[in-house]
Amino acid sequence: MAEIQINSLNKSFGKSRVIKNVSLCIKSRSFTVIVGPSGCGKSTLLRMIAGLEKIDSGEIKIAGKSVNDLPPKDRDIAMVFQSYALYPHMTVFNNMAFGLKLEKKSKIEIKERVKEAARILQIESLLDRKPKQLSGGQKQRVAIGRAITRNPKVFLFDEPLSNLDAALRVATRIELANLHDSMPDATMVYVTHDQVEAMTLANQIIVLSEGQIEQIGSPLELYEKPQNLFVAKFIGSPAMNIIPIEIFTKGINSFGKIGEKLKISLETNFNSSDMGREIYLGFRPENLILSKKDENSFSARVSFVESLGEYALVYASVEGSSSDHDIIAKVLGTPKISKGDQVSFQIQKGKMHLFDEEGKRYVNGKKQV
Amino acid sequence: MSFFSLISTVIVGVLFFVIYFGLSNFILDLVCKFKSNSVALENSVRAIIFIAPAFLVLFMFILYPVFETVRLSFYDKFGREFVGWNNYLWALNDPNFRRSILNNLGWLLIVPTLSTFFGLVIANLTDKIWWGTIAKSIIFMPMAISFVGAGVIWKFIYDYRGTGDQQIGLLNAIVVSLGMEPQAWLTISIWNNLFLMAIMIWIQTGLALVIFSAALRGIPNETLEAARIDGASEFRIFWSIIIPFLERTILVIWTIITILVLKVFDIIYAMTNGEWQTEVLANLMYDWMFRGGGDSGRGSVLAFCIMIGVIPILVWNLYRHRQEQKNEI
Numbered sequence: 001m002a003e004i005q006i007n008s009l010n011k012s013f014g015k016s017r018v019i020k021n022v023s024l025c026i027k028s029r030s031f032t033v034i035v036g037p038s039g040c041g042k043s044t045l046l047r048m049i050a051g052l053e054k055i056d057s058g059e060i061k062i063a064g065k066s067v068n069d070l071p072p073k074d075r076d077i078a079m080v081f082q083s084y085a086l087y088p089h090m091t092v093f094n095n096m097a098f099g100l101k102l103e104k105k106s107k108i109e110i111k112e113r114v115k116e117a118a119r120i121l122q123i124e125s126l127l128d129r130k131p132k133q134l135s136g137g138q139k140q141r142v143a144i145g146r147a148i149t150r151n152p153k154v155f156l157f158d159e160p161l162s163n164l165d166a167a168l169r170v171a172t173r174i175e176l177a178n179l180h181d182s183m184p185d186a187t188m189v190y191v192t193h194d195q196v197e198a199m200t201l202a203n204q205i206i207v208l209s210e211g212q213i214e215q216i217g218s219p220l221e222l223y224e225k226p227q228n229l230f231v232a233k234f235i236g237s238p239a240m241n242i243i244p245i246e247i248f249t250k251g252i253n254s255f256g257k258i259g260e261k262l263k264i265s266l267e268t269n270f271n272s273s274d275m276g277r278e279i280y281l282g283f284r285p286e287n288l289i290l291s292k293k294d295e296n297s298f299s300a301r302v303s304f305v306e307s308l309g310e311y312a313l314v315y316a317s318v319e320g321s322s323s324d325h326d327i328i329a330k331v332l333g334t335p336k337i338s339k340g341d342q343v344s345f346q347i348q349k350g351k352m353h354l355f356d357e358e359g360k361r362y363v364n365g366k367k368q369v
Numbered sequence: 370m371s372f373f374s375l376i377s378t379v380i381v382g383v384l385f386f387v388i389y390f391g392l393s394n395f396i397l398d399l400v401c402k403f404k405s406n407s408v409a410l411e412n413s414v415r416a417i418i419f420i421a422p423a424f425l426v427l428f429m430f431i432l433y434p435v436f437e438t439v440r441l442s443f444y445d446k447f448g449r450e451f452v453g454w455n456n457y458l459w460a461l462n463d464p465n466f467r468r469s470i471l472n473n474l475g476w477l478l479i480v481p482t483l484s485t486f487f488g489l490v491i492a493n494l495t496d497k498i499w500w501g502t503i504a505k506s507i508i509f510m511p512m513a514i515s516f517v518g519a520g521v522i523w524k525f526i527y528d529y530r531g532t533g534d535q536q537i538g539l540l541n542a543i544v545v546s547l548g549m550e551p552q553a554w555l556t557i558s559i560w561n562n563l564f565l566m567a568i569m570i571w572i573q574t575g576l577a578l579v580i581f582s583a584a585l586r587g588i589p590n591e592t593l594e595a596a597r598i599d600g601a602s603e604f605r606i607f608w609s610i611i612i613p614f615l616e617r618t619i620l621v622i623w624t625i626i627t628i629l630v631l632k633v634f635d636i637i638y639a640m641t642n643g644e645w646q647t648e649v650l651a652n653l654m655y656d657w658m659f660r661g662g663g664d665s666g667r668g669s670v671l672a673f674c675i676m677i678g679v680i681p682i683l684v685w686n687l688y689r690h691r692q693e694q695k696n697e698i
Contacts, residue, residue, distance in 0.1 A: 052598075146599070
């Protein structure tokens, strides 16, 4: 049981505020991913949980106990670093045993626990090697092994896959997911800038931007109901299409217009007071369907097609507006479309996302709280 | 006028070498154009051409004197009559020689070890405080002082005036203010060697400190943090992570200071001139070679002994250097 509770946490480096009044709860036994663009403060947040960075104000509790004044070693945590941070002069065995030796465990127990971790990570044959004789992937396994042997309540991962090549990254990602399954009692906190890692590993994602939490939720929640423009754009690849739209008619099925000619049904209820407001319409590339021209479709001119076999990415600009809006559509198969074509798109029913002027999500004409 | 002649000497010298390298290279190119035998041969000839001047200078000023020293060590004090092993036999039975060997061994054990130790510890400590840079500059400063200069400064520290007189030596001033008897520090046998070594340590700690400070920067912060999370205390991190990390640097500094200490001369010369059993090989050599009419035979024996002492360290250094290069490939 190791819930991490963070209450109004603040941190500044000099004049720049890196973490701004962050409060959150990381559930026990969860795999929580903190994701955000570089410089958003996610690593700093993790290092504060680890105790490597001092807290300006606020409180961090691990398993109900305030750890503000505890040094890292007394927090019952282990951390895996992006650069592996292995001890270069020690063998793999000693790297993994270092923490246990400091805990003054018996030699037999150390040997057993290191062997067990090595077995889980399939690095038994590497135990006598030095780090410089290992490949990047092997080094990262040792780093993870070093964390496992200590059997902590909380595992902290700081972009552990960033230094690996693409293929290895995918393989290690799956192993990390399996690792969490095999250690159901451990709470894992994982920092990354890669939203694919976040989506595949997490059962809870925290999206961070400029030191503030944008949204906390399960991967699918974030994908299907982004609470604001930032999350909408950040989660999903290619990113969600966002175009400004003016509320045009009121009632159960309000229309919005882009420029003069183009009108789209917004599937939402707007009041007369909303008329003329400029809001944002978002839709994911895969929710666009090529369709015939009818009243719910809009036309666009294709500017580029990336055909990947399984699907094609169609880059197009929406017409009928004063300034063109570029959108991306993900079309399954190999559509017979080429540059310069005029095509009609429809947005799948129920797949629209509306955001107000400040970028907050609208549901049924009301701002989501 | 002398300034002008200096400039012209430099110009002539540089010109000579420009012409030498340019011309020999040009001739080699020309020869190879007509007789394109093998690239390997051409390369080795070119190497010889470029190394030759440096080798010549090395030979004249280092290799030749070595051979001449060895030769002289078998001749009498004027370098005229062959005396066989007599000079060596003399050295073996000379109490001053034995004393110097002992003292040199003491210097070798204590000075490099303590300088390296202090340098390492201070580098590590000054890294953690805001006034570390100031502290480092102050500790590094003695490096800028010549050994003789340092000797003069420390003469004032160890200075002794008779009891009842005003003590102008710093050490004695302290001792007297504590209510104890002033001492003639440099005459207290055995201990006085340590007092002399303190000067060398005072100077060389700065060198070790600066190099260690730079090397410390090379230790990735994340490795230290990983150790901290693993539960290591700061002392344990220093012992188990930092020292193994700096192993190469420690050896380099230790050898640099060891070689320097083997040749220690200036400090002894300026402070005690080998009196009160503080004699070391270099000072003894100087004594025999240039004082009281000079004895080139015995002086050469002593010079040769110093060289024999340095060689193993040099060879070991070269060997390590080769090993490291091999490892990097």
